[in-house]
Amino acid sequence: MNLYDLTLHEAHEKILEKEISSKDLLDSVFDRIDKVEDKVNSFITITKEKAYEAANEIDKKIAQGEIVGSLLGIPMAVKDNICTKDVKTTCGSKMLENFIPPYNAEACERLENAGAIMIGKTNMDELGMGSSTENSYYKITKNPWNLDMVPGGSSGGSAAAVAAGEAFYALGTDTGGSIRQPASFCGIVGMKPSYGAVSRYGAMAYASSLEQVGVLTKDVYDCAIILNYLYGYDPKDSTSLNIPHDNFIEGLKKDIKGLKIGIPKEYYGTGIDDEVKDSIKTALKAFESLGACIEETSLAYSEYSLPVYYIIALSEASSNFSRLDGVRYGYKADGYKDLDDMYIKSRSLGLGEEVKNRILLGTHSLIDKNYKTHYDKAIRVRRLIKEDFDKTFQKYDLLIIPAYPTAAFEIGGKVKDEGAMYMGDLCTVPVNVAGVPAMTVPCGYNSNGLPIGMQLVGKHMGEATILRAGYAYENNAGFTRLKPKL
Amino acid sequence: MKKLSRIGLKGGEKMDKGYIEYICSLAKLEYDEKDSDRIIGKMKAFDKYAEKLADIDTKDIKPLVNINETINVLRDDVVMPSLERNIILENAPEKLYGCIKVSKIIE
Numbered sequence: 001m002n003l004y005d006l007t008l009h010e011a012h013e014k015i016l017e018k019e020i021s022s023k024d025l026l027d028s029v030f031d032r033i034d035k036v037e038d039k040v041n042s043f044i045t046i047t048k049e050k051a052y053e054a055a056n057e058i059d060k061k062i063a064q065g066e067i068v069g070s071l072l073g074i075p076m077a078v079k080d081n082i083c084t085k086d087v088k089t090t091c092g093s094k095m096l097e098n099f100i101p102p103y104n105a106e107a108c109e110r111l112e113n114a115g116a117i118m119i120g121k122t123n124m125d126e127l128g129m130g131s132s133t134e135n136s137y138y139k140i141t142k143n144p145w146n147l148d149m150v151p152g153g154s155s156g157g158s159a160a161a162v163a164a165g166e167a168f169y170a171l172g173t174d175t176g177g178s179i180r181q182p183a184s185f186c187g188i189v190g191m192k193p194s195y196g197a198v199s200r201y202g203a204m205a206y207a208s209s210l211e212q213v214g215v216l217t218k219d220v221y222d223c224a225i226i227l228n229y230l231y232g233y234d235p236k237d238s239t240s241l242n243i244p245h246d247n248f249i250e251g252l253k254k255d256i257k258g259l260k261i262g263i264p265k266e267y268y269g270t271g272i273d274d275e276v277k278d279s280i281k282t283a284l285k286a287f288e289s290l291g292a293c294i295e296e297t298s299l300a301y302s303e304y305s306l307p308v309y310y311i312i313a314l315s316e317a318s319s320n321f322s323r324l325d326g327v328r329y330g331y332k333a334d335g336y337k338d339l340d341d342m343y344i345k346s347r348s349l350g351l352g353e354e355v356k357n358r359i360l361l362g363t364h365s366l367i368d369k370n371y372k373t374h375y376d377k378a379i380r381v382r383r384l385i386k387e388d389f390d391k392t393f394q395k396y397d398l399l400i401i402p403a404y405p406t407a408a409f410e411i412g413g414k415v416k417d418e419g420a421m422y423m424g425d426l427c428t429v430p431v432n433v434a435g436v437p438a439m440t441v442p443c444g445y446n447s448n449g450l451p452i453g454m455q456l457v458g459k460h461m462g463e464a465t466i467l468r469a470g471y472a473y474e475n476n477a478g479f480t481r482l483k484p485k486l
Numbered sequence: 487m488k489k490l491s492r493i494g495l496k497g498g499e500k501m502d503k504g505y506i507e508y509i510c511s512l513a514k515l516e517y518d519e520k521d522s523d524r525i526i527g528k529m530k531a532f533d534k535y536a537e538k539l540a541d542i543d544t545k546d547i548k549p550l551v552n553i554n555e556t557i558n559v560l561r562d563d564v565v566m567p568s569l570e571r572n573i574i575l576e577n578a579p580e581k582l583y584g585c586i587k588v589s590k591i592i593e
Binding site for chain 2: 098099100102103195196209235238239241303304306307308310311318322325326327328329330331332336338339340342343344345347348351356357359360361363364365367373374376377378379380381382383384386434435460
């Protein structure tokens with residue numbers, strides 16, 4: 001058994017029993033990185049030296065009898081759009097190639113205070129724009145299950161690192177599926193928390209009203225551990241909610257007898273691969289055998305979620321990324337004539353094609369003549385979509401939908417077919433539009449051996465129910481989780 | 487690259503090259519005529535997408551800007567520690583006399 005194959009909670013047990021040290025875990029993980037990173041390309045920056053310094057300190061404290069928390073001394077990775085003090089944070093963009101944040105994002109701060117050891121920053125689609133991690137300025141991340149396939153995105157580096165055993169867990173961000181879809185493609189667990197549940201302070205905003213910081217883990221139990229640390233009010237984020245939550249680990253122990261699960265028919269129509277449907281059908285039977293009640297339902301506004309999502313996301317992006325102007329930080333072009341020319345040259349040379357396209361579409365949605373039919377219309381329809389979810393959750397505790405219509409697709413494959421890639425978003429974006437939490441859990445493998453994931457969607461601040469159901473499935477459904485052969 | 491006056495810019499009714507140039511100028515991105523047909527295509531597809539929403543009557547529906555509908559989140563007016571000037575300046579592309587250097591803003 002290789003140490004890098006352990007889950008977070010298994011590694012914690014071993015540290016607790018003094019069977020292994022934090023340094024042993026780092027040795028194993030960096031040895032793994034040496035062997036597979038060239039193939040997978042999960043990381044933009046690796047912080048080996050810092051990690052060993054931290055592990056040294058932690059091992060000394062443990063030897064002195066300090067209480068060992070669940071995260072203490074265990075290596076993890078952070079998506080490169082989440083600020084890390086004194087460690088380069090590029091957001092996958094040339095624009096921020098040399099940006100070194102002077103502070104930690106709140107999510108990193110909380111994990112670091114609990115003794116987590118960061119080993120590096122993971123690759124991502126530039127500024128979070130993409131769903132394959134092919135759209136990074138630095139490199140293309142490969143899927144550890146099949147190196148010809150994408151790992152999903154935009155948190156593709158985080159998902160690949162966890163699936164490949166290069167990190168025990170990783171932070172990601174999810175604006176329209178960027179945690180849940182790569183988790184599905186890489187056969188791991190990925191949670192997008194409720195809007196307002198986890199601080200966004202220090203996470204570089206793409207579409208502020210849609211995105212959340214979340215986590216990618218090897219199993220549901222690990223996800224509950226991390227969420228206990230991340231969840232909770234932060235006065236530095238004005239969208240953070242001050243609502244107490246139960247201990248998510250305690251909640252895992254309850255059974256799911258009588259849990260009402262809704263299956264919204266709109267998510268199982270044309271375009272959803274048969275193998276995905278079959279895997280979820282088998283999972284639903286398992287839920288039933290564990291005592292859950294399954295019923296078909298409808299989210300009638302789902303088809304409108306996509307235009308609403310795109311208009312809001314791109315409008316917010318065009319406004320948010322106006323800060324990338326080459327003045328206070330980031331790339332500044334040479335040879336400009338005046339201030340306007342400096343802005344234009346810096347942005348045009350510093351940002352990639354996809355980002356520029358999206359900024360232009362966002363600007364187009366916000367200008368006077370389009371505002372009413374685009375942005376204003378979208379935020380009104382957004383209320384109807386949210387109410388649709390609210391109403392459904394009066395009847396059901398949980399919804400189950402596919403994480404993506406297919407398993408991972410080929411590198412260079414669907415990018416050209418924008419329609420197909422955008423349609424994949426139907427499975428993930430309504431959750432962001434409604435601000436509810438959702439978690440991807442692996443539930444099958446297709447005929448090519450690639451993982452398939454399902455999403456458990458809960459009501460706002462209903463993470464405990466999602467985790468409980470996910471944990472019950474993971475432990476009692478008889479589904480055997482495999483590991484990629486790298 | 488043609489520079490548009492910053493005052494009195496207007497996008498025409500038609501989605502043509504002039505319109506793309508106008509949007510580029512608002513977004514502070516370089517306008518390249520050879521890209522304009524590609525961008526027009528994207529915008530037209532996007533508008534078609536947006537048109538779907540016209541099916542829904544929203545005249546009595548209030549906008550939803552923030553999912554939790556929090557408003558005026560203020561903290562107490564107390565002095566809090568901030569970042570050191572020299573640390574902030576480390577990321578600035580150009581600096582002068584302990585400040586971030588910017589281009590001339592008055593013509």
